[in-house]
Amino acid sequence: MTSIACYNLATNVCHHSSMAMALTIPTLFLLFLSSKFPFSSAQTWIKSGYWLRRSELPVTDINSSLFTHLICGFAGLNPSTYQLSISSSDAQSFSTFTSTVKQKNPTVTTLLSIGGGSVYSWTLPSMVSQSEFRKSFIESSIKTARSYGFDGLDLCWPYLIWGLNTRYEMANVDALFDEWRLAIESESANSSGSQLILTMTVQLSPYLDNASFPIESIKKNLNWVHVMAFDYYRPTSWNYTAAFAALYDPGIQWSTESGINAWIDGGLSANKLVLGLPFHGYAWTLVNSNDTAIGAPAKGPAITDDGCMRYKDIKAYMQGSGAVSEYNAAYVVNYCVIGSSWIAYDDVEVVKNKVAYAKKRNLLGYFVSQVENDDENWVLSSQAALEDEKNPVIAPEGEKNPVIAQKDEKNPGRNKRHFLLIMLPTAATVTLVLVYSSWYKGNKFFQPRKVFICFCSLMQNCSGYVPPEYVKRGTYSTKSDVYSFGVLLLQIISGKRNNCLHGPREDLKLLDYAYDLWRCGKGMEFMDPSLDDTNSSCKLVRCMQIALLCVEENSADRPSMLELSVMLKNETASMNIPKRPAFSTRRDENEDEVQESTSQQEIWSVGDVSITQMVAR
Known part of the structure; x- marks a missing residue:
C-alpha cells in the first residue's frame, strides 16, 4: 500500500469590508451582499472531510450528513499552460461530486482541491514566478470550479519549501494570493453566484529555512488554512516508534500543539486554522518485541511497504489478532503491539480529545484525512461530528507510559519545567558565559544579540533541546545538559531554527544537516554568512565539531562541561571525531550501533535530583 495522501480542505467564512457599514445600508443591499459573501462574524464550526478521486469509496457512499464541508481532490496543473x-x-x-x-x-459545502500528488514539484513554483502564469492559473481555477459546481477552491501545497525558500520567491506567493482574491471578488460581482471560498493546505509550521509562509497575505486573502497535523514521523525515515500525530510531545519538538502555537505566534488568528485529523496510522517493526514504548528502537516499516495503514484496516488487523489498544494521554495517541509490529493510530478517544482541543484553542474546526479510511460505521467521523460541550478539554493525565514513567505523568508542562530547572543553570549559563567571553576577547562572530535570541528560544520552549536518554527512558545523565548546550551552539553559529527542516531537499533536521556538512568538509556552508572568524582564535568549524560531540546519542561519548570549556578556549586541544547525532533519521555505513550508558552512578530520574547530588564537573 502506498502512503495515504494527507492534504486537505476548505469551507466558507469571510469578512467583507462593506459589512462594516451594515447599519447604514438599506436592507435590500444587505440581502444582496449576503448572497454574494456567504460569511458572517459568527463563523460556522467546520466539520470537513477529504475525498480523493482514486478512492475505493464511491461518492454515493459518503455519509455527507456528518460534515459541513467536503473536499474533492485533486485537480492537476498543466506544466505548460x-x-x-x-x-x-x-x-x-x-x-457530479457536489450534486451527489x-x-x-x-x-454541505464542496471545494475543489488543486495540487497534492497530482502536480510535479516544480510546476507550482514555476507558476507563481510570473504574473502571466499566475493569471492563467487563476482564471482557469475559477472557471473550473464554476463549471464543475464547486463552492470553493483549496490550494494543496503544504510543503511550500519544495521550490520556494527565499523571501523573494515567497513574495510571488503573496502576489498570487492578492491576485486570486481580487479575481474571485470580481467574478462574483459580475455573476449571480456566491463568492468562491479560497483556502490552502499548509504544513505544521509556518517557518521555512530562509523564509516563512506569507502570513499577512494569508490573513488578508484566504478564508482559512488547513494544518496538516500529522505524519511528523514515518517508519521509512524514523528508526524509533513514534506518535506520528502527537497532540503533545514531552520530548522532541514535533507536536500538533507546537505547530498551532507557531502559526498563532506568527500572526495568524486561531479562527483561521482548521485542524487536521488523520484517519490512518503507521506500523513499525520493533528491534526488540519486549521493548514496546514510544521511542523504542525500530528497523523500518511493518505490515505494508511503507507502514501506512487505513484506520479500518488497522481495526480489522487488530480484531484478527486479538490485539488490545493502548491509549497514551501524554502524547494523545493510540497504539497496539502485534508480535514485532508496533502500530500508532488515532482511535475514538484521540479524535474526541483533539476536537475538544480545537474548540478550547478557538480554532475554526477540523478536517479528516480521509473519509475513505473510516470504518463502515463511520465511527471516527461520527465522534468528531459530535458537538458535545461535555467533550473533555484535555490536559494529559493518568497515563502509565513506560517512556515517561519517571516523569510527572499528570502534567507534561511540569516535565518541561523540571528540564529547565535542571538543565538551564548549566547549559544556558555556560553557553552565555563562554560565548560572551569569547566575543568580549575579540571573537566578534559571536554576537550577543544572536546568543540572546537563542537563549530566549530555549527559555520559551525546551522542545528540541531534550536529550535522548530523557525522551526514551525519562532519565537524566550527568551530561544531559551538554546535549542542550550542543543544540544551542549549533543554532548560534548557523542562525537557523531547530524546528525547521534544512538541506537541499529540506528534509533534514538541524543536527543531521550540520553533521552531513561537517562530515563532507563543507562546514562553512552551515554557518550564518554574517559571521566572520578570520581574526578569531575560536574558529566556527571547530565550534561546529564541539557542538556535534555534545549531541551524540550515547551520553558517555559526550564531553564534560570542563572539557567543553578547555576545547572552546584552547584551539590546540585535541577532540574526538563526532558520531551521527541523536534522533538521526539516517544511518552511515559501518557505523557502530549506539549503546547508551545506563550505569547507576550516571543516571538519575527527575524525582531523585537534589542539591546534594549535584557534584562539580
Whole structure:
C-alpha cells in the first residue's frame, strides 16, 4: 500500500469590508451582499472531510450528513499552460461530486482541491514566478470550479519549501494570493453566484529555512488554512516508534500543539486554522518485541511497504489478532503491539480529545484525512461530528507510559519545567558565559544579540533541546545538559531554527544537516554568512565539531562541561571525531550501533535530583 495522501480542505467564512457599514445600508443591499459573501462574524464550526478521486469509496457512499464541508481532490496543473487539468477518467466523478453529496446533506459545502500528488514539484513554483502564469492559473481555477459546481477552491501545497525558500520567491506567493482574491471578488460581482471560498493546505509550521509562509497575505486573502497535523514521523525515515500525530510531545519538538502555537505566534488568528485529523496510522517493526514504548528502537516499516495503514484496516488487523489498544494521554495517541509490529493510530478517544482541543484553542474546526479510511460505521467521523460541550478539554493525565514513567505523568508542562530547572543553570549559563567571553576577547562572530535570541528560544520552549536518554527512558545523565548546550551552539553559529527542516531537499533536521556538512568538509556552508572568524582564535568549524560531540546519542561519548570549556578556549586541544547525532533519521555505513550508558552512578530520574547530588564537573 502506498502512503495515504494527507492534504486537505476548505469551507466558507469571510469578512467583507462593506459589512462594516451594515447599519447604514438599506436592507435590500444587505440581502444582496449576503448572497454574494456567504460569511458572517459568527463563523460556522467546520466539520470537513477529504475525498480523493482514486478512492475505493464511491461518492454515493459518503455519509455527507456528518460534515459541513467536503473536499474533492485533486485537480492537476498543466506544466505548460498553468491551467487546471482534470483527466477524462476523473471528469465524471468531479462533475457530479457536489450534486451527489448534497442528496444526503443539502447544506454541505464542496471545494475543489488543486495540487497534492497530482502536480510535479516544480510546476507550482514555476507558476507563481510570473504574473502571466499566475493569471492563467487563476482564471482557469475559477472557471473550473464554476463549471464543475464547486463552492470553493483549496490550494494543496503544504510543503511550500519544495521550490520556494527565499523571501523573494515567497513574495510571488503573496502576489498570487492578492491576485486570486481580487479575481474571485470580481467574478462574483459580475455573476449571480456566491463568492468562491479560497483556502490552502499548509504544513505544521509556518517557518521555512530562509523564509516563512506569507502570513499577512494569508490573513488578508484566504478564508482559512488547513494544518496538516500529522505524519511528523514515518517508519521509512524514523528508526524509533513514534506518535506520528502527537497532540503533545514531552520530548522532541514535533507536536500538533507546537505547530498551532507557531502559526498563532506568527500572526495568524486561531479562527483561521482548521485542524487536521488523520484517519490512518503507521506500523513499525520493533528491534526488540519486549521493548514496546514510544521511542523504542525500530528497523523500518511493518505490515505494508511503507507502514501506512487505513484506520479500518488497522481495526480489522487488530480484531484478527486479538490485539488490545493502548491509549497514551501524554502524547494523545493510540497504539497496539502485534508480535514485532508496533502500530500508532488515532482511535475514538484521540479524535474526541483533539476536537475538544480545537474548540478550547478557538480554532475554526477540523478536517479528516480521509473519509475513505473510516470504518463502515463511520465511527471516527461520527465522534468528531459530535458537538458535545461535555467533550473533555484535555490536559494529559493518568497515563502509565513506560517512556515517561519517571516523569510527572499528570502534567507534561511540569516535565518541561523540571528540564529547565535542571538543565538551564548549566547549559544556558555556560553557553552565555563562554560565548560572551569569547566575543568580549575579540571573537566578534559571536554576537550577543544572536546568543540572546537563542537563549530566549530555549527559555520559551525546551522542545528540541531534550536529550535522548530523557525522551526514551525519562532519565537524566550527568551530561544531559551538554546535549542542550550542543543544540544551542549549533543554532548560534548557523542562525537557523531547530524546528525547521534544512538541506537541499529540506528534509533534514538541524543536527543531521550540520553533521552531513561537517562530515563532507563543507562546514562553512552551515554557518550564518554574517559571521566572520578570520581574526578569531575560536574558529566556527571547530565550534561546529564541539557542538556535534555534545549531541551524540550515547551520553558517555559526550564531553564534560570542563572539557567543553578547555576545547572552546584552547584551539590546540585535541577532540574526538563526532558520531551521527541523536534522533538521526539516517544511518552511515559501518557505523557502530549506539549503546547508551545506563550505569547507576550516571543516571538519575527527575524525582531523585537534589542539591546534594549535584557534584562539580
